[in-house]
Structures are given as structure tokens and as C-alpha cells.
Amino acid sequence: MGERFDNFFDVVKKRFNGNNDEDDHDTVKCPRCQSLVLRERFEELHRVCPNCNYHGRITAPERLEITVDKDSFRELDGDMISCDPIEFPEYPEKQQELREATGLKDAVVTGTARIKGIETVIGIMDSRYMMGSMGSVVGEKIARAFEYAAENSLPVILFTCSGGARMQEGIVSLMQMAKTSGAVKLHSERGGLYITVMTDPTTGGVTASFASLGDIIIAEPKVLIGFAGRRVIESTMRQRLPEDFQLAEFMQEKGFVDMIVDRKKMRNTLAHLLELHGHAPKEV
DSSP, X not given: OHHHHHHHHHHHHHHHTTOOTTOOTTEEEOTTTOOEEEHHHHHHTTXXXXXXXXXXXXXXXXXXXXXXOTTOOEEESTTOOOOOTTOOTTHHHHHHHHHHHHSOSSSEEEEEEEETTEEEEEEEEOTTTGGGOBOHHHHHHHHHHHHHHHHTTOOEEEEEXXXXXXXXGHHHHHHHHHHHHHHHXXXXXXXXXXXXXXXXXXXXXXXXXXGGOOSEEEEOTTOBBOSSOHHHXXXXXXXXXXXXXXXXXXXXXXXXXXXXXXXXXXHHHHXXXXXXXXXXXXXX
């Protein structure tokens, strides 16, 4: 079973982080339009395909660098690590490998930061860590981030990227859906603003809980958003789904997403939305 999971994560990593076997050192294949892009150009655009505008995955540190004011980020609960609640085979070893490979303790980074001088609580999920799956640590850190924001009258901005609940933690992972949703409700009842930014992919239990509860839901272009996968839905409904089904543009057309914002415009858009809702830049 451990070998099977390793193979799955290798395939995901190759497809979405620009490491396809068909690529050479100078090019990257876009997983949406399948065109080859010069790697240097791809990185200059912060992993956005210049041909179809697909917004590829970036790491939590990279996201912080292009979103928040320099040196303003202060991490919350940075030392929290997951246990092994159902004694899943090889789970502790996989966790340790990922900590060493990514420099992260789990699949989300939370903290306070300023965006154009405006103080906010921010959370960023990172697909490198078990596809951003939600286990006990992810749920707890997100819940605590909302509680901190409620206590300090701060807005919350959450960049979501997840394959859903983490099966290696069984029912404990599913419990995080209720816990995070409750924390969002507490923050909302105290008048807090919550902005969700859905990145590729936002799926499963994360979509079914805190990712869908934002007062404003933003998505990056061409990203995958949904609960169950296309094949599962098609086999259940016994009908063919539209080609753009579950892409951000389709979700906006159906009213699930409020705005689609390019990565290069995200920082300015977030600052503008925060100001519109009464959050002024803080004097430094």
C-alpha cells in the first residue's frame, strides 16, 4: 500500500509542478492546453501558462512573497505537527519525508501579515504536502487562525489548494470540516470579513467546508474546483459532462465563484477589497 501511494504522489508531482517526463530542462508542458512553454518564461510569469492562462501551482513561501508586504508575515502555530491517530501504515515515515523535502510541518501555513499596509490573517495551503489534504493539523491551524482573527477584529484571507480530507487520519480528518466551519461562523458573527482564494485544485472536503464559506470567493483562472471527480460524477449520472465542468470559469457562470483574478492582479485586488470593507492601512 505504501508503494502505491508513493506512485500516486509521484504522478501528481510530475503533472502539476512542471516535471513531466516529456519535458526537458528548458521547457514545461502545460497540464491544461498541453503546449510547451519555456521554463524561464513560465517562472517569470509565476507559473502561469502564456498560451491558455492556466495558473499552475506555487508553494506557500512563493505565494507569500508575491502577496504580502515584505517582512510583514508572522507565522501562527508553526510548530504544530500531525500524529498518527489510526496507525495508518507508513504514515509517520511519509510525514517525516515531506517535512524534510518541503520545509513545512503540514499542508497549510497560517499567520498575520500586511497587504499594502492592511493587517490581515492569512492562510496558504501547499500542494507539495500530501496534495494539500486536510488532516487534524490543517483543520486545527485554520480554526485557530479564524479564532485569532475574531479576537483581534482582523479579516481572513485563505488560499485553498487541496485534494480533500486526508484518508490516512480517517474520521479525524472528516471532523475538521465541522470544526473549521464552526470557526468561520464565529468569525462571521463578530463581523469579520473572510475572503477565499481558490487555487488549483480545490476539491473534496475542503470545498465542502471552509473553502466555500467565504464572504467573497475568488478563483484563479482555469483552476479545478469541485467535490467529487469528473469520472465519479459521470458514472453516477450516466451522462457526459461539459468539457469545462468544474473549471473556475464554469463555476463563476453558475454563481459559485464571485470573481476570477489573475495572479499578477491578486495583491492589488485583495487590498482593494479589504479597503472597501473598512480595513485601512496600518501606520508602521
